[in-house]
Amino acid sequence: MSHNGRTVVVLGVLVVLAGVLTAALFVGGTAAVGSDDASSGDALETNAVQSSTTTVSEPAAEMPVPEPGDEYYEAAAPDGSWISYINPRDEYRSPYLGDGSGKICVTLLNEAGEPIVGESVPNTTATVPTGDELEWHSGADPMVVEYSLTDNYDRPLDADQFGTNAELPQGDGYMDSHCIEMHGQPEDGTIEYGEVEIDGDHADDIEVAGYIQQAHEAWDSDVDPLEDAESYEEAGGGWTYKTDGSHGQAVVVLQLAGEVDDSSDEPEERTESTTENSSESNESSEDDAGDDDGVNGDDAAGDNGTDDDDSSDNGTGDDADGLPGFGVSAAVVALAAIAVAVSRRP
Incomplete structure (x- = not known):
């Protein structure tokens, strides 16, 4: 070439x-x-x-609070400090001894911290011992809550103890607790309650998250049932009425044991109980967004x-x-x- x-x-x-x-x-x-x-x-x-696809053992109970004109709407304070709904377990002491009033409630939450009626834990009871001062109340001595609530009570949830809504004096507008209410106690009287006991078919599926006690005209619902729950000793186990503080209340907070199940393939699978929904976990979840499941975290x-x-x-x-x-x-x-x-x- x-x-x-x-x-x-x-x-x-x-x-x-x-x-x-x-x-x-x-x-x-x-x-x-x-x-x-x-x-x-x-x-x-x-x-x-x-x-x-986040799933829980039982979805949240969405029961709106009664509105004015509803048969279960009772009254609201003129100063906007409280609102009341009619509760079939609301009783007056006879003889009437004074203006002391209050309530003892039980709230059951699912794994995600949402209020439920306990359809996933049937034939299970939560028993709260009460003192001699409530022997006259038909729902006390002790207070026994039977699950599921919808199978055992006409008004399964009767109070809105948690959350806020700009249009309401208390609560977020949805019922979240099962309570007994008592009126007619002496204004210097004392209400006592013991530690809750869980029994029945699904006792192992329920954990005691803690207790939230408020006394002396405390109507604050801007509290978190998990983050603000305390041990029985810290909560106090009861309160004594005061002349200018004749209302008191305590909520026993229960939660389904186990983690939130993020698997859409096996929504019914239950895992070993952890403290993910405790106050420490709720605080960390805002920053880490799911470190435990290895998806959203570091x-x-x-x-x-x-x-x-x-x-x-x-x-x-x-x-x-x-x-x-x-x-x-x-x-x-x-x-x-x-x-x-x-x-x-x-």
């Missing part, structure tokens, strides 16, 4: 090699960028799916290949973010050298 012919061939080879190199760089760079986007997108999609980044330290193992680290390695370039240089050598042959 003539010298000019070889030159044309060499130039043609170099042009082809340059095109191959350019295409490789473009495709490799795009793939690397696409890998990061895909990884991030998958993580977001996973979080969204898991959030939407561990999730490594598992999904988005953590800086482990990303190279999953092909989404620094190497993937940049251009392709030297393999293609080395091959192009070698071919170019061969082409030049050929062009110099006589």
